[in-house]
Amino acid sequence: MKIAIIGAGYSGMSAAWDLKKAGHDITIYESADYVGGLASGFKEPGWAWSVEKFYHHWFSSDEHMLGIIRELGLEDKVIFPRPLTVMYHEGKFYPFDSIVNAILFPGLGWGLNKIRFGLVGLFLRITTNWRALEKTTVEAWMRKWAGEKVYKLMWEPLLVGKFGEKYSKQVNMAWMWARIHARTTRLGTFKGGFQAFADQFAEKLRATGVEIRLGTPVTHIQQDAGQGGFELSTPEGTEKADKVLVTLSPAVAAKMVPALPKEYLEGLLRLKSMGAVVMTLALKEKLSEQGYYWYNIPKSAGFPFLAVVEHTNFVSPENFGGDHIVYVGDYLEPEHEYFRLSQDELLERFLPSLQKLNPRFERNWVKKTWLWRTAYAQPVPLVNHSQNIPAIQTPINGLYFASMSQVYPWDRGTNFAVEIGRTAAGLMLKE
Ligand SMILES: Cc1cc2nc3c(=O)[nH]c(=O)nc-3n(C[C@H](O)[C@H](O)[C@H](O)COP(=O)(O)OP(=O)(O)OC[C@H]3O[C@@H](n4cnc5c(N)ncnc54)[C@H](O)[C@@H]3O)c2cc1C
Numbered sequence: 001m002k003i004a005i006i007g008a009g010y011s012g013m014s015a016a017w018d019l020k021k022a023g024h025d026i027t028i029y030e031s032a033d034y035v036g037g038l039a040s041g042f043k044e045p046g047w048a049w050s051v052e053k054f055y056h057h058w059f060s061s062d063e064h065m066l067g068i069i070r071e072l073g074l075e076d077k078v079i080f081p082r083p084l085t086v087m088y089h090e091g092k093f094y095p096f097d098s099i100v101n102a103i104l105f106p107g108l109g110w111g112l113n114k115i116r117f118g119l120v121g122l123f124l125r126i127t128t129n130w131r132a133l134e135k136t137t138v139e140a141w142m143r144k145w146a147g148e149k150v151y152k153l154m155w156e157p158l159l160v161g162k163f164g165e166k167y168s169k170q171v172n173m174a175w176m177w178a179r180i181h182a183r184t185t186r187l188g189t190f191k192g193g194f195q196a197f198a199d200q201f202a203e204k205l206r207a208t209g210v211e212i213r214l215g216t217p218v219t220h221i222q223q224d225a226g227q228g229g230f231e232l233s234t235p236e237g238t239e240k241a242d243k244v245l246v247t248l249s250p251a252v253a254a255k256m257v258p259a260l261p262k263e264y265l266e267g268l269l270r271l272k273s274m275g276a277v278v279m280t281l282a283l284k285e286k287l288s289e290q291g292y293y294w295y296n297i298p299k300s301a302g303f304p305f306l307a308v309v310e311h312t313n314f315v316s317p318e319n320f321g322g323d324h325i326v327y328v329g330d331y332l333e334p335e336h337e338y339f340r341l342s343q344d345e346l347l348e349r350f351l352p353s354l355q356k357l358n359p360r361f362e363r364n365w366v367k368k369t370w371l372w373r374t375a376y377a378q379p380v381p382l383v384n385h386s387q388n389i390p391a392i393q394t395p396i397n398g399l400y401f402a403s404m405s406q407v408y409p410w411d412r413g414t415n416f417a418v419e420i421g422r423t424a425a426g427l428m429l430k431e
Contacts (some may be wrong), residue, residue: 001024002025002229002241003025003238003241003243003245004021004027004028004029004218004232004245005026005027005245005247006028006029006245006247006248006256007037007146007246008028009037009038009039009417010037010417011418012028012197012245012247012421013205014419014421015245015421016309017205017208018209019425019428021208022402027210027212027213027218027359028210028211029213029218029232030280031391032214032215033051033215034198034216035201036197036199036416037051037346039052039054039414040052040053040173040189040195040198041195041196042195042370044282044320044323045215046321047189047319047320047323048318048321049193049196050193050194050196051280051325052195053280053372054276054329054372054374055278055311055327055329056414057187058187059184059188061182061183061189064418065418066078069406072200072201075202077191078188079189080186080188081314082185082187082190083314083367084297085097085396086290086292086295087107088298089106089153094106096352097223098185099118100135101431102118103118104258107154108153112145113150116150118156119428120145120146120150121180123162124144124161124180125322125365127181128181130178130409131332131386132183133176133177134171134381134383134385134409135170135172135384137174138159138171138172138176139159139168141176147198151294152226156275156298157296157300157318159171159401160192160299161307161330162331163273163331163380164332164333166236167274167380167382170380171380171381171382172381172383172384174381174385174386174408175409178410179411181421182410187293187314189314198429203212216234216235217231217234217235218232220257221256223396227240228242230243230399231248241426242398243398244398244399244400244403245425246399246400247404248403249273249375249404249405250269250271250273250328250390250403251268251269253268253401257263257421260395260399261395262388263395264395268390272379272382273380274332274375275332275336275374275375276329276331276372277329277330277332277333277373278371279328279343279369280326280371280372281325281366281368282323282324282367282368283324283326283365284323284367285360286313286324286404287357288310288357289348289358291313293309293310293311293314294307295307295308295309304349305329305330306329306331306348307328308326308328310327310329311326311327312326323367328350339373339375343369347369378412379404381408386409392420392427393427400422404417407419
């Protein structure tokens with residue numbers, strides 16, 4: 001069979017790995033001139049490692065990712081450093097990456113709130129019944145079980161940060177369960193950066209005979225009325241395939257295949273998601289003298305960004321020619337002004353707040369900045385979301401769709417991109 005895969009992110013590459021092993025003829029069409037998708041990276045001259053455009057790490061529980069890495073024979077390149085995560089409280093940051101640190105965190109006081117916070121966390125780690133949890137919102141569930149103070153201090157900031165005011169009160173409790181249930185404090189990466197991994201993955205695919213066509217966007221997919229199968233429109237002309245797997249956002253997929261039945265198309269278009277705007281800065285000096293990697297900052301603290309991640313407190317600055325790499329970013333709806341402002345305008349907004357994180361910080365520490373924006377960064381799971389997930393096997397025979405929006409109840413992540421890519425491959429092989 002001749003199979004076309006649209007997108008060389010982790011879903012597409014993982015599907016290609018299994019489909020090729022089953023003996024099929026595989027072509028991956030990728031619009032960018034690199035592989036890796038949302039988890040791709042970039043490298044400056046003088047850097048030994050690449051830096052992800054959007055901050056990325058793995059959890060030690062990422063079994064699908066670690067599994068495929070083993071199959072690729074690359075497991076000796078995976079490292080799990082132990083970086084420091086901190087939580088903001090009344091102008092200060094406190095370590096927040098272990099049970100002991102959570103107990104010591106002053107924000108919750110010493111009484112009942114701390115116990116409720118701990119019990120709720122324990123329950124969510126143990127229970128597997130996420131279907132019961134998706135019937136209610138995080139807001140309602142946490143207010144009831146963790147209490148008003150714990151909700152306001154710990155969970156509301158996370159929800160507002162990730163989903164904005166608009167969706168923060170609508171996100172279902174299974175989403176929160178998945179984060180607490182599946183994530184670990186041990187964080188991993190690939191020696192050389194995620195782009196090095198994606199490139200090595202692509203090399204392994206090519207070695208087995210998979211064709212990866214970079215710089216080749218597919219604009220339209222239609223059924224081939226005469227001979228069966230599909231016709232794909234690309235700038236180089238029309239290509240044919242017996243089966244097709246699309247791994248793009250639901251909105252882009254809907255535009256690409258307008259012949260999909262109305263109900264399925266409407267299902268794709270109903271799915272909600274947030275975009276992301278992330279600036280990467282190369283600094284002359286370390287931003288966090290305490291060595292913090294991940295800062296949790298509530299929107300209410302007045303910073304013009306949600307996330308601050310000092311990558312070189314996770315992996316050594318020596319990998320980047322001594323540069324200190326810091327990300328500042330936010331999850332936003334695509335209408336937000338951060339999608340329109342120039343890189344310089346955004347930098348002007350961000351600089352004063354970096355000084356709040358380190359009073360010694362000076363503008364001349366900034367050697368270079370890069371700006372990355374994506375309209376599709378974080379799916380938004382509303383109440384009873386499992387009933388709204390489009391099937392991987394679309395109503396058009398031979399056409400499959402696998403995206404971040406379908407990995408639910410899990411939150412998006414490269415681990416689940418691997419899982420859904422392989423699930424899609426399994427369905428394609430079974431048919
Ligand atoms: C800010 C941010 C932080 C994240 N942090 C983490 C993290 O710490 N750990 C983690 O594991 N995951 C993280 N993720 C999630 C992770 O990046 C995604 O879950 C994963 O990369 C999705 O893979 P995918 O293959 O499904 O999609 P994508 O990576 O989006 O791949 C789709 C591919 O299709 C290509 N494409 C688009 N249009 C066309 C077209 N018309 N024709 C051909 N090709 C096309 C795109 O260029 C892309 O390469 C993060 C994501 C964001 C945005």
